[in-house]
Amino acid sequence: MATTAKVVSNRKGVLRRTTAWQTTPHHQHKLESRTETRRRPRCGRPIIAPPLSASNGRAGPAPSTSGTRLVAEDSAAFDLAGQSLRSWTQFIALLAVVSAGLYGIWIDPNLAGLGTSFVSSVETLSDSHEVVMLAILVAFGVAHSGMAALRPQGERLVGARAYRVAFALISLPLALTAVTYFINHRYSGAALFDVRSVPGVHGAVWWLSFASFFFLYPSTFNILEVAAVDEPKVHLWETGVMRVTRHPQMVGQVMWSLAHCLWMGNSFAIATSAGLCAYHAFGCWHGDRRLEEKFGSDFVEVKNRTSVLPFAAILDGRQVLPRDYWKEWVRVPYLGVVLFTLGAYACHPAMQTAAHWVGW
Structure with a gap:
């Protein structure tokens, strides 16, 4: 059996390799063609295809990694040997000091009570709890x-650490106010539907809420920087949840909002969810713009092989998951998310009692 091979080019400049097998002259000629297409993304480096098997020329098994050179950081990586007991002690001490200050200056109406004054001023805008909630979200945003x-x-x-502290001192009180106001008024507004007694709804709401926290808190990747114990940096992540969606906080917020709207079924929940989702949609554009300004072509390359919509880049072939992709999830920060989420669920009664005591 004779074998011939040639390379041809079509009008679009895509290389094609054609291989033909020819039988003996006593039989009809049989031609089998196989075309490999190597395409380039509009920006960035070429997409690396799976290796070809030497025996049959077909795509071989996927390697342990996707074959794509990472240009960004490995998200949720945690090196135990690189941790400092001193840093984590400082983090716990700082958390205690900030919590005490937040309580005395913002929360307790018997002390400074700035939070009460802030909510009272916002409530002068309207008698509608939906409008007040949206105004608080706008202030936070x-x-x-x-x-x-x-x-x-x-x-x-002023330096990275000082700016992070200022950022936290402004953002934390407003975030706490939004959470407290939501808890206190979650069943206000017009009742639109009630499916809480439908079998399976409670379980669906619980699991959807639980899963949302794996997307909502990528800040667990660098929690010491969030607290300014380590010097804060702007990060470009590429693995783990980032392979599913480039904007996990937006996806997590949509999941959380859907679950709570389904459970509460009133106009207040829907208005709050609409405001939160709109803000996170804006955050997608805003975050991409800032990352491109910071990282330039590296961000463009990551953007080309990731997507905003979950799994979109995976389905259209721009993102190739490693065979051992599960290892990118079995990491300490994600364990922290699990423990935090279960703890928050267990503390729901205490959170509701505390919010009622604050009275916002």
Whole structure:
């Protein structure tokens, strides 16, 4: 049997390799063609295809990694040997000090009570709890995204740690106010539907809420930087949850909102969820813009092989999951998310009691 091979080029410049097998002259000629197409993304480096088997020319088994060179950081990586007992002691002490200060200055109406004054001023806008909730979310969004946008200038002016502290001192009280107001008014507004007694709804709401926290808190990847114990940096992540979606917080917020709207079924829950999801949708654009300014072509390359919509890049072939992808999830930060989520669920009664005591 004779074998011939040639390379041809079509009008679009895509290389094609054609291999033909020819039988003896006593039989009809049989031609089998196989075409390999190597395409390039519009930006970034070529997509690396799976290796070809030497025996049959077909795509071989996927390697233990995707074959794509990572240009960003390995998310949720945790090196126990690199941890410092001193750093974690400082983190716990700082958390205690911030909590005490937040309680005395913002929460307790018998002390400074700035939170009560803030909520009272917002409530003058409308008698509608939905409007007040949305106004609180707008205040948080302007402060949070505004300070994120000004981060390069702020860090040059006062340093990374000082700017992180200022960021936290403004964002944390507003976030706490939004959570407290939501808890206290979660069943206000117009009742639209009630499916809580439908079999399976409670389980679906629980699991959807639980899963949402794996997307909502990528900050667990660098929690010591969040607290400014380590010097804060802007990170570009590429593995783990980032392979599923480039904006996990947006996806997690949609999941959480869907679960709570399904359970509460009133206008307040829907208005709050709409505000939260709209803010996170804005965050997708805002975050991409800041990362591209910071990382340039590296971010463009990550963007080309990831997606905003979950699994979209995987389904269209831009993202190739490693065979051992599960290892990118079996990590200490994700264990922290599990423990935090279960703890928050167990503390729901205490959280409701505390919110009622604050009275916002």
